[in-house]
Amino acid sequence: MRITQGTFSFLPDLSDAQITKQIQYCLDNGWAVNLEHTDDPHPRNTYWEMWGQPMFDIADAAGIMMELASCRKAFGDRYIRLSAFDSSSGWESVKLSFLVNRPKNEPGFRLRRQEGHGRNMRYTTEPYADAKPEGERYAV
Amino acid sequence: MSYLDQLNTGAKSKDAGPPDESKLDIGTSQGGADALQQPPATTVDLHREYEEAGVKDVLDELDRELVGLKPVKKRIRETAALLLVERARRRLGLAYETPTLHMSFTGNPGTGKTTVALKMADLLHRLGYIRKGHLVSVTRDDLVGQYIGHTAPKTKDIVKKAMGGVLFIDEAYYLYRPENERDYGQEAIEILLQVMENHRDDLVVILAGYADRMDKFFESNPGFRSRIAHHIDFPDYTDEELLQIAVGMLERQHYHLSVEAERILVSYIEHRRVQPHFANARSIRNALDRARLRQANRLFESDAGPLDANALSQIAAEDIAVSRVFRQKPGQTADSTSPEDGGPGDGPEERPS
Numbered sequence: 001m002r003i004t005q006g007t008f009s010f011l012p013d014l015s016d017a018q019i020t021k022q023i024q025y026c027l028d029n030g031w032a033v034n035l036e037h038t039d040d041p042h043p044r045n046t047y048w049e050m051w052g053q054p055m056f057d058i059a060d061a062a063g064i065m066m067e068l069a070s071c072r073k074a075f076g077d078r079y080i081r082l083s084a085f086d087s088s089s090g091w092e093s094v095k096l097s098f099l100v101n102r103p104k105n106e107p108g109f110r111l112r113r114q115e116g117h118g119r120n121m122r123y124t125t126e127p128y129a130d131a132k133p134e135g136e137r138y139a140v
Numbered sequence: 141m142s143y144l145d146q147l148n149t150g151a152k153s154k155d156a157g158p159p160d161e162s163k164l165d166i167g168t169s170q171g172g173a174d175a176l177q178q179p180p181a182t183t184v185d186l187h188r189e190y191e192e193a194g195v196k197d198v199l200d201e202l203d204r205e206l207v208g209l210k211p212v213k214k215r216i217r218e219t220a221a222l223l224l225v226e227r228a229r230r231r232l233g234l235a236y237e238t239p240t241l242h243m244s245f246t247g248n249p250g251t252g253k254t255t256v257a258l259k260m261a262d263l264l265h266r267l268g269y270i271r272k273g274h275l276v277s278v279t280r281d282d283l284v285g286q287y288i289g290h291t292a293p294k295t296k297d298i299v300k301k302a303m304g305g306v307l308f309i310d311e312a313y314y315l316y317r318p319e320n321e322r323d324y325g326q327e328a329i330e331i332l333l334q335v336m337e338n339h340r341d342d343l344v345v346i347l348a349g350y351a352d353r354m355d356k357f358f359e360s361n362p363g364f365r366s367r368i369a370h371h372i373d374f375p376d377y378t379d380e381e382l383l384q385i386a387v388g389m390l391e392r393q394h395y396h397l398s399v400e401a402e403r404i405l406v407s408y409i410e411h412r413r414v415q416p417h418f419a420n421a422r423s424i425r426n427a428l429d430r431a432r433l434r435q436a437n438r439l440f441e442s443d444a445g446p447l448d449a450n451a452l453s454q455i456a457a458e459d460i461a462v463s464r465v466f467r468q469k470p471g472q473t474a475d476s477t478s479p480e481d482g483g484p485g486d487g488p489e490e491r492p493s
Contacts, residue, residue, distance in 0.1 A: 052293070055300060057301055058300055058301055058303070059272045059274050059301070059303065059304050059305060060271055060272050060303040060304020060305070060342065061303075061304075062271075062303040062304060062339065062341075062342035062343075063299070063300030063301065063302075063303035063304075064300070066296075066299070066300060066303070066339070067296075067300065
């Protein structure tokens with residue numbers, strides 16, 4: 001099951017050229033770009049691991065693409081998310097966030113049913129991937 | 141600011157009076173992008189390209205603003221011609237490889253290396269060889285870390301910032317310290333070499349420093365030598381050129397020299413040149429700063445009633461004549477604690493190390 005999260009998530013995955021253009025748009029607006037990665041695709045997993053620090057004072061998208069390439073090299077089997085932060089109002093707020101990398105094989109989610117009192121049903125979802133410990137979830 | 145706004149301001153500033161460089165840049169770069177989208181042309185008018193790309197403006201500016209430096213200007217002209225032709229060739233489908241643009245600027249301190257690097261960034265931007273045209277000026281401290289594992293992220297950070305522009309490494313030879321084999325500079329050099337090779341389209345590296353030390357640096361790092369296509373040597377200024385620079389500097393700040401002061405300044409330049417830590421135009425700038433300081437003190441202490449604009453902007457002979465430069469024998473180190481000459485002295489920036 002293909003995970004959808006952030007902007008452009010219902011489009012086919014962006015090519016590197018398209019990602020570069022999006023990044024350049026962010027930089028031209030003066031936003032700081034940050035990379036994060038995770039191997040827990042649960043939608044409530046909000047806080048991903050940061051890849052380095054958010055990148056401030058960068059003029060050209062090539063700098064960020066260089067960082068993205070090294071992040072993919074290290075964590076190519078995980079989800080990588082690119083976020084852009086706008087600080088013009090005095091605090092950093094996310095203006096754009098989208099996935100730039102995903103595992104080759106995404107097994108999707110299991111729906112768990114729990115019978116409670118009086119034939120009450122409780123539902124929860126859990127990713128098949130997180131049956132394995134962190135770091136081994138998408139390894140081929 | 142939206143894309144359209146930028147275009148509009150770009151167009152406006154072209155029409156009205158003094159051109160604003162940054163806005164003009166946007167205008168010309170948009171023009172360049174349009175030209176690239178057109179179907180492949182079969183002929184190229186080099187002179188029109190030369191005018192349209194704004195290369196002429198940059199070169200004229202270079203001629204106008206920089207005194208002397210004839211060989212440098214000539215080399216830049218040649219480089220500009222090469223790049224223009226290369227661009228035309230690419231447009232006709234004759235060339236696809238980006239030419240190597242990394243450069244080394246060698247010359248004594250204060251000969252205009254940083255200024256020319258700024259112009260070079262502008263030139264490369266107008267020709268479309270770099271996307272942004274900004275200059276990131278760094279020294280060893282900005283690239284090399286203080287402990288193991290600190291250098292690589294630091295260097296990469298700088299490289300990221302310089303992407304799309306020019307990375308100017310001043311006194312590059314400090315990166316390599318042969319006397320300490322555990323020096324982290326080597327790590328920075330390796331990253332830089334890799335970037336110079338793999339990101340040739342994304343950034344241009346300019347190394348700068350004294351000629352003899354740079355030669356040694358290149359000898360011990362052959363990787364740099366082979367990756368650098370353009371070596372430009374900056375000659376020292378002659379005494380007349382330095383005087384011209386001094387007059388120009390003062391004019392820009394709305395000061396002028398009295399006739400007597402100009403004569404004293406000529407002899408000041410002669411004296412200063414043979415003393416240690418002579419840094420060409422920078423020494424002159426510092427001397428003028430000190431002269432302004434003395435002029436202000438003279439006006440304040442003489443307390444001669446109301447002053448007019450002329451009195452406030454004239455540097456008199458006595459403002460320069462009291463300089464310790466005249467009291468020193470050639471070759472003697474300047475005594476920086478000399479009370480008469482306190483204040484903004486021949487600061488550490490002039491020292492060769």
